[in-house]
Each structure stands twice: as structure tokens, then as C-alpha cells.
Amino acid sequence: MENKLKVLVAKPGLDGHDRGAKIVAMALRDAGMEVIYTGLRQSPEEIVKAASQENVDIIGLSILSGAHLKLCERIQKLMKESDIEDKPVLIGGIIPAKDVEKLKEMGIQEVFGPGVPLKEIVEKVKEAVK
Amino acid sequence: MISEREVAKTLSLIEKDPLKAKEIVSKYPERDYFVVGITGSPGSGKSTMTDKLAEMFAIEKDVAIIAVDPTSAFTGGAFLGDRIRMRRSVKRYNIFIRSMASRGAVGGLSPGIYDAVEFLGRAGYDIIFVETVGVGQSETDIVNLADLVLLVLAPGTGDDVQMLKAGIMEIGDIYVVNKKDLDESQKLLANIKATLKLGGIERDIISTNSITGENIDQLRDIVQGHLTVLSQTEKLEENRKDRYKFNLLNTLFSILRTRYSKTEDLEKIISLYTNEEGENNESKEN
Numbered sequence: 001m002e003n004k005l006k007v008l009v010a011k012p013g014l015d016g017h018d019r020g021a022k023i024v025a026m027a028l029r030d031a032g033m034e035v036i037y038t039g040l041r042q043s044p045e046e047i048v049k050a051a052s053q054e055n056v057d058i059i060g061l062s063i064l065s066g067a068h069l070k071l072c073e074r075i076q077k078l079m080k081e082s083d084i085e086d087k088p089v090l091i092g093g094i095i096p097a098k099d100v101e102k103l104k105e106m107g108i109q110e111v112f113g114p115g116v117p118l119k120e121i122v123e124k125v126k127e128a129v130k
Numbered sequence: 131m132i133s134e135r136e137v138a139k140t141l142s143l144i145e146k147d148p149l150k151a152k153e154i155v156s157k158y159p160e161r162d163y164f165v166v167g168i169t170g171s172p173g174s175g176k177s178t179m180t181d182k183l184a185e186m187f188a189i190e191k192d193v194a195i196i197a198v199d200p201t202s203a204f205t206g207g208a209f210l211g212d213r214i215r216m217r218r219s220v221k222r223y224n225i226f227i228r229s230m231a232s233r234g235a236v237g238g239l240s241p242g243i244y245d246a247v248e249f250l251g252r253a254g255y256d257i258i259f260v261e262t263v264g265v266g267q268s269e270t271d272i273v274n275l276a277d278l279v280l281l282v283l284a285p286g287t288g289d290d291v292q293m294l295k296a297g298i299m300e301i302g303d304i305y306v307v308n309k310k311d312l313d314e315s316q317k318l319l320a321n322i323k324a325t326l327k328l329g330g331i332e333r334d335i336i337s338t339n340s341i342t343g344e345n346i347d348q349l350r351d352i353v354q355g356h357l358t359v360l361s362q363t364e365k366l367e368e369n370r371k372d373r374y375k376f377n378l379l380n381t382l383f384s385i386l387r388t389r390y391s392k393t394e395d396l397e398k399i400i401s402l403y404t405n406e407e408g409e410n411n412e413s414k415e416n
Contacts (some may be wrong), residue, residue, distance in 0.1 A: 003146060004206070004231070029207035032131055034231045049220055050213060053227055055138040116316035 005129060007032040009058040010047045011040050012062060012071045021062035024092060027118040028060075028125060034100040035066045043069060046096040048057040051087060069102060076107050092121070131254035134226060140226055140253075144245045148381040151245035154351030155252065162366065163251030164357050165373075168261045169301070173255030175282040175308040177215035179340040179349075180261045185214075186350045188223035191256040195219065196247065198240055198262040201231040208232070212261060225254065232262075241384040244275060244377035256341070257357075273301050274376040277369050278356050280349075283308045283322070304352055305335040310344055 003042050009025040011018055024037045038050050051059050054060045068091065071130035091103065097113060100111045110126050112121060132140075132270075144151040168180050177197065186194050197212035208231035219225040230240040240246075243260070252260050263274055272279055281302030307319045318336050326333055334352050338345040360366045390396055 004233075006142075025209060028200070029209045030205050034201075034208045034210060034229075035230050036210045036213060039211075040216075046217065046220070050227075052135055053220075053233050054229060055142045099393040 004033045005031050005055065006037050006053050006059070007058050007060060007125065008022045008038065008047070008054060008055045009035055009060045009062070010042050010050070011043050011062050012044055012075065012095070013045055013067050014041060015065035016040055019063070020064070020092060021030045021060075024060065024062070027122055029121070031122045031126075034127070036073060044074040044078055048082050048084070051079070052082045052084050056087065056122050058125060059087055060125070061089065061091040061093075063091060063095075064125070067092070068093065068095055068101060069106075072103055072106055073107055088091060090121075090125065090128060091118070134224075137226060137253055138228070139340060140157065140249060143244055145230065145240070145242040148242060148245060148384055151242060151249075155245055155249050158249070161199065161252050161254070162361070164257045164278070164366075165247055165251075166257060166259050166353065166357075167272040167277045167368075168282060169272050169279060170282035170306075171284070172263050174282045175340040176261050176282045177212045178347070179280075179282055179306070179308065180212075180336070181216040181219050181407075182257055182340055183344050183353065184219045184225050184257075184344055185223060186346070187257050188225050192254055193219075193223070193249045193257050193259070194226040194228070194255040195259045195261065196228050196230055196243065196250075198230050198232055198243065198260065200263065201233045201323070203299060206231060212257055224293050226250075242378055244373060246378070247275065248373070250355035271376075275359055275373060277366065278303050278353065280304045280306055281352070282308050283318060284309040285318045286310050302333065302357060304331055304349070305327060306349060307335070307337045308340055310337045310339040311342075322348070351391075355378040 007028050009021055023051050025037050029035045036050065036056065038047065039095065061072070061075070072091065073124050075089070076085070079087065086123050088109045090110040090112070091108055095103070095113060103111050110124050135296055142152060144154060168176050170176050180195060184195055185192050195211070195216065199208055199210045199212060201208045205243060210229035210231060213227060220227055230243060230246070232240050247258055260272065260276060274340065279301055281304070283305065284307070305322055307315055307322065309315050313338065319335070323335060326335070336345055336349050336352065338349055340346065389398060
């Protein structure tokens with residue numbers, strides 16, 4: 001009857017800055033989506049577990065620590081093990097240009113740097129689920 | 131027991147379509163299970179308490195949590211943040227947690243929640259905690275859903291003697307006054323005790339600190355006591371029958387809401403209903 005997009009917004013790793021993740025979560029909420037926010041300092045295991053239990057349509061990660069390659073690799077691996085590798089993963093944060101290609105090769109659908117308009121993120125999330 | 135992943139996927143189907151949900155649920159055999167509702171004002175410590183209680187019960191039982199947060203009436207979106215306070219449960223005992231948005235349902239509960247709870251029960255979970263904020267005028271829905279309701283209150287969240295008139299204060303089987311470390315907490319405890327006494331109502335009431343875990347052991351024992359009484363009487367069976375009735379009502383409302391949200395359609399339904407009533411009355415007169 002109702003088909004709402006369910007999004008997991010998570011912050012893996014040790015950086016403690018979640019303003020960005022919260023702002024994106026609010027923008028997605030205001031676009032009519034159901035956003036599950038898991039809070040700071042989550043392990044890849046916790047994130048994948050939440051995505052699986054909640055059966056979300058898409059996963060958004062916010063990483064500002066510089067550990068994006070390691071964290072994404074681990075998350076992708078766990079997603080495969082949990083049989084949810086079909087869920088698109090988008091990431092946002094401080095990502096050096098040279099790593100963007102690597103992340104995409106790994107299977108990350110979109111990489112957002114600072115200054116991307118919220119509208120664009122909302123659109124990309126909708127597209128990614130289609 | 132079916133796999134956790136399968137449970138998660140099935141819940142999504144249940145949430146999507148209440149009619150199909152009943153079909154899905156009926157494929158699993160009936161089973162005894164308890165529904166424990168945890169409600170109270172925002173910020174009173176419900177999620178943390180649910181986490182702690184669930185963890186204790188999970189030592190011996192299979193436990194699931196459904197955490198309901200409100201859907202925006204304006205955008206239809208929702209921000210579901212209860213998992214933040216429930217990290218221990220998932221980590222240590224692999225408790226199944228599911229967040230649900232209220233999706234504009236009356237009474238502050240999600241339209242698919244009755245089927246979701248029944249499904250989890252049949253899928254093998256022994257105790258299902260449902261955590262929800264009482265919002266709107268008829269926050270008493272949790273009473274229809276749960277076998278036992280814990281009302282969590284904390285000082286400074288607006289729950290004063292005023293709240294005793296508002297309705298939500300009438301729904302608790304167990305009153306939990308949280309944030310024991312705050313001075314006002316003891317005052318609130320005394321206030322509630324006095325008001326209950328005035329009304330001649332006898333209820334369990336306990337003062338806790340859900341972060342440090344103070345008195346949570348005692349709360350667990352009180353909850354267990356209620357559950358034991360329930361399982362030894364006909365009450366559990368009665369509750370399940372009632373729950374089914376409210377499930378149907380809830381489904382009916384959500385169908386009406388989605389299919390006939392135009393004014394003309396609603397007018398048609400009302401005139402159909404009132405005409406039928408009129409005919410019935412006439413035939414009685416004859």
C-alpha cells in the first residue's frame with residue numbers, strides 16, 4: 001500500500017563529527033523518506049546488522065576520518081556475507097579525489113564531497129534505488 | 131525458527147500491505163508470546179530502558195524490539211533514531227530490532243504493527259517489546275496492542291499533575307519514574323503516588339535510572355511477575371483475541387485512509403452508511 005524509501009544513515013569509524021550525517025538525514029526525511037540514524041562510532045558489523053534487520057533500501061555512510069577505504073571494504077565484505085550486497089551504498093565526507101575511483105570500483109555507488117547541494121543528494125538517493 | 135534476514139524481509143512485506151500481511155501471518159502456526167509496551171514522553175529514557183530490559187530477558191528468551199517513531203504529517207518522512215540507544219542488545223544477545231514509522235496512523239502506532247507483532251510471535255520470538263511515544267489525542271493504542279504497558283516518566287518533560295488529566299497517565303500497568311539521580315525525580319515519584327492514591331488506583335510504581343541500571347533488576351522482576359500471572363490465566367488468550375479485533379479495525383482505517391482520502395469519496399461512504407442505518411431503523415419500526 002505504502003512504498004516508502006527506507007534509508008540507513010550511519011557513521012562508521014572513530015571521527016566524532018556527525019553534523020553532516022544529521023543534515024543529510026534531515027534532508028532525506030523532509031523528502032518523505034524513512035531514515036534510520038544509528039549514531040556515532042559504529043563498527044562495520046553494527047552497520048551491516050542494522051541494515052539487515054531493518055531491511056533498508058539503501059545505505060548512506062558519512063566518513064570524515066580518512067579511513068574510508070578500509071571501512072568501505074569491510075562493510076562491503078560483511079554485506080556480502082549477510083546477503084544484502086544488492087543494497088546500494090552511498091558515501092559522503094572528506095574523500096580525496098584519488099580515492100573516489102577506488103571506492104566506485106569497490107562497489108560504492110556515489111561519493112559526495114563537501115558542498116554538494118542537499119537536493120542533489122536526495123535525487124541521487126532516489127535514482128540509486130530505482 | 132526462520133532466519134533473521136527472512137524475518138526482516140517479511141516484515142517489509144507486512145508493512146507495505148495490511149491485507150497481504152494477514153495472508154503471510156496465517157502461514158505460520160499460532161504460538162504463545164508476550165507483547166510488552168513501553169511508552170512515555172519523549173526523552174524520558176524509554177529506548178535506554180528498553181535496551182536494558184530486553185537484554186535481561188534475552189538471557190533466557192528470544193526477544194525482539196519494535197521501536198516506533200513519528201512520521202511527519204507534512205512530508206511523510208520520518209527520522210528513526212531509537213537504535214542509537216539500543217546498541218548493547220544487538221551486540222550481546224543478537225536481539226532483533228526493527229524501527230517503524232507511525233505513518234500517520236491514529237494512536238501513534240504504525241498501521242502494520244499488529245501484523246508485525248503477531249508475525250514475530252509466530253516466527254518464534256517469546257517477548258516483543260514495543261517502544262512508542264504517545265502522540266496525539268488517542269495515544270492509548272498501545273493498550274490494545276500490548277499485554278503489559280510500562281509508562282516511563284521523567285522529571286522536566288512536562289509530566290506534572292496536569293498530565294494526570296490527559297489520558298496517557300491512565301494507561302500504565304507499571305509506572306516507571308526514570309532519571310532517579312535527579313532531585314525532581316523523587317518529587318515526581320511522590321506526586322504520582324499521591325495522585326494514584328487519590329484516584330484509588332493500585333499500580334506498581336518504581337524509581338529507576340536506565341543509564342546506570344539502578345533498580346532495573348527490580349523492574350525486571352515486576353515485569354516477570356505480571357507475565358507469569360498472564361500466562362497462568364486466560365488473560366493472554368483474551369488479549370490475543372482483542373489484539374486481532376483491533377488489528378482488523380486498524381487495517382480498516384488504513385484502507386479507508388489510503389483509498390478514500392478525497393472528500394467526495396468520504397461523503398459517499400458516510401451517506402451509504404447513514405442510509406443503511408436509516409433502513410435498519412425503519413424495518414425495526416415495521
